[in-house]
Amino acid sequence: MRSRRTFLKGVGAIGGIGVLAGCSGDSNDGGSGDGSDGSSGSGGDNSTDGGSGSDGSDSKAYVDNKIKFLMSPSEPQDQLRAQYTPIKERLDSYVDAVDTVEMQYAANYSATLTALGTGTGDIAETGPFAAALGVNSGNAEVLLQRKGYGSWTYSSAIVTRPETDISSLTDLEGKTIGFADALSASGSLYPLSMLKEAGLSVPEEPGSPAGADFTPRWSTHAQAAEALKSGSVDAAGVGYFIVANEDRTGFVDGVEPVEQAEGIPRAPIMVSPQLSEDEKTTVQKAFTEAGDELYIGADGEADTDDDLWFSDVRPASLEKYQPVIDKAKTLGYGADVFE
16 A cells, blocks of 8 residues: 555554454434435535555555545435534534545445445445445455434344234245335345345345345335235345334234344445554544534534434444454355445
8 A cells, every 4th residue: 555644633653443354223214224324325526536556556545635534325415514514613623634524425235335435435424234245355444333213223123014924934925025224234235135035045245136036126114115005025034123012012003023134234334445443443532522412413503304314423443343244244245335
């Protein structure tokens, strides 16, 4: 790797933070649900193309004294920019020798991982599945894990209606199953893994029905749950939050559980492997040493529409996201699913 300039402010010669070169939401609106783990759709007019230089030799990390922070296309661009304004301002003020932080709305997770891998992107918020695949392909490193809704983990569920004859996962052979986005951890990856572990053949790749013993339909958590209630699908694989009752002690009326998966690690914040250990340390400290104001959005007020879905962060490592890596490996899914 080419030599890099030092950019620390008030930190000095800090040692590495031990971020490993391995893999280390739920949403109010029924979107991706995993804290940015669920969208592969097109982005806005400021999307990144990932740049060139797959071997890293001509990477342009922190070029022109800019930090490039990539936002995943899980919510509308204007909404994400408002939510992440305090983070932009925090990085602007904390990192010396960087003139500005440029927030970019990534076209999809493929663009995000490519940009991190080539150094044309520096920091990114992604989902657990994208993190697992990105680290396995050598394009990204996990820096932080986010906490949301009072927990560092969340759950996935396969559910049906009480009046169906479905009582076990094997009963889903030949049935139609609704899922969230094809790259959602709780709304696709984990449900598919549960089905495979039960002995059913699952799609050869996310988003395609090929090879499955059932008919999959991908949409969003909310749409999959609604399709179940309307009877247009026989079952749904979604984040538990979208079918949980108000106090989260069970399920909403009209929904019957078939199987659940617990302990999915909430979504990470990633960095480019081309950053130095000192640079990773500084970025990490910019988050971990910040106050609650980091999470309250552009209006500076708590409990308003532009608050971030997460309320805290902590350092993360390979072990934290190993369950997601294992699920992806079990299903045979690699980074090519983003292409």
